[in-house]
Amino acid sequence: MQFNILFLAPLASLLTISTGLPTEAAYEIKKLPVIPLNETQYYADLQAAGNGNVISKRDSCGSNYPYTQTDMDKLISSLQNDGQSDYLPAGSSSGWSLGTAVICTYNQYIFENTHVSHWEMGWGAGYVKGQCCPSESSNPQCSGGSCTGHGDSGLSVIISTKNSASKC
Numbered sequence: 537m538q539f540n541i542l543f544l545a546p547l548a549s550l551l552t553i554s555t556g557l558p559t560e561a562a563y564e565i566k567k568l569p570v571i572p573l574n575e576t577q578y579y580a581d582l583q584a585a586g587n588g589n590v591i592s593k594r595d596s597c598g599s600n601y602p603y604t605q606t607d608m609d610k611l612i613s614s615l616q617n618d619g620q621s622d623y624l625p626a627g628s629s630s631g632w633s634l635g636t637a638v639i640c641t642y643n644q645y646i647f648e649n650t651h652v653s654h655w656e657m658g659w660g661a662g663y664v665k666g667q668c669c670p671s672e673s674s675n676p677q678c679s680g681g682s683c684t685g686h687g688d689s690g691l692s693v694i695i696s697t698k699n700s701a702s703k704c
Contacts, residue, residue: 565614568640571630576703595684596682597679598680601679603678604676608639608678620654622654623651624652627643632654638704640697641694642693642694645691650689650691656695664695668680
């Protein structure tokens, strides 16, 4: 018995509709919770180094898992265009994620609080992209990195980009 191809095509589309399979990935920007600095991966890396080598460089490249550069581009654009800022208490970390990309912001100061604008977070992520990521045409993945940014009080903060599978 032969099946007519014209019969199978509508059946296939009906199967896709009835099973509710997604036709494209739907990403939403998520605010990560503010957490104490001593519970962050950044702090664990500082402790593991023991001799301060981790903080001897102003900027650095690389993290455990690469992220998709298009996810980071969308996150940067969204943050830089919303005109908001986040409160970052002393000795804490916070961040934003979209798809595979995360931007983490660290306040290393013990007694100083600050507000960090979303524009500044986006600027830092864009700076890391320019310094650490290959061109998107040659490789759509990036391992990320970190740089120094500033809060509204002039306080230095660390802005880091990484994969959403990694915690801040």
